[in-house]
Amino acid sequence: MSPILVLFDIDGTLMRGAGTHHKEALLEGVRRVTGHEASFDGIDTAGKLDMDLIAALLRETPQTLEILRAVARESEIAYTKNCTHDLSPFVLRGARELIEELNRRNAAIALVTGNLSAIGWRKIELARLKHFFHCGAFSEDGSTRAELAHLATKRARQQNHAASGCRVFLIGDHRNDIEAAKANGIRSIAVATGPMPAAELRTFEPDVFLESLADLDVNLLFS
Numbered sequence: 001m002s003p004i005l006v007l008f009d010i011d012g013t014l015m016r017g018a019g020t021h022h023k024e025a026l027l028e029g030v031r032r033v034t035g036h037e038a039s040f041d042g043i044d045t046a047g048k049l050d051m052d053l054i055a056a057l058l059r060e061t062p063q064t065l066e067i068l069r070a071v072a073r074e075s076e077i078a079y080t081k082n083c084t085h086d087l088s089p090f091v092l093r094g095a096r097e098l099i100e101e102l103n104r105r106n107a108a109i110a111l112v113t114g115n116l117s118a119i120g121w122r123k124i125e126l127a128r129l130k131h132f133f134h135c136g137a138f139s140e141d142g143s144t145r146a147e148l149a150h151l152a153t154k155r156a157r158q159q160n161h162a163a164s165g166c167r168v169f170l171i172g173d174h175r176n177d178i179e180a181a182k183a184n185g186i187r188s189i190a191v192a193t194g195p196m197p198a199a200e201l202r203t204f205e206p207d208v209f210l211e212s213l214a215d216l217d218v219n220l221l222f223s
Contacts, residue, residue, distance in 0.1 A: 002108040005162040012173035012194025018090040021083035029075030047174035049114040050139040076118035087126040094214025108162035111136025146183035
């Protein structure tokens, strides 16, 4: 079991600009379940959980937990079928090298993402990163990113990837990632490769601020 656990967000942190398949899958999920055409017009998607986005897309449709879950399932099926191309060109600078170095040093690595689980796993599979990750927490696992960070840490420990008293770091590109880390008493590493401007991201006072993952000194995690 590793004394170090590093939690990674996906969109804006590990990769960016991978196309519209994700949004299209959520829209298709709504269409398949309700028969209605939804739109992302007026919906801020940055830092949001997929389940919250689905609820926003259903704003003019009666919502029940059963409907939300059905839309989520259909969205995952749509994404898995529709997104089949290589996503490795969209992996951000320094991300693959960082993960490879953490793996070389036997750090435990997990996902904390607002993606639905099948979508998140599919993305990193197509980015050729999946074999580095053994567990994670996803949109359907909790209502806040703080809950997801807590659950991913718990799963990594329960599955014997990380020691019970391990040091935990959360790497993300949004204020929600920083706040989730603080809520769990873990170290936050903010990287300015997402939609949030660097100056604004700094104001949320992450433990470490980076312009790119290529700028991270891995030794800091082990010192």
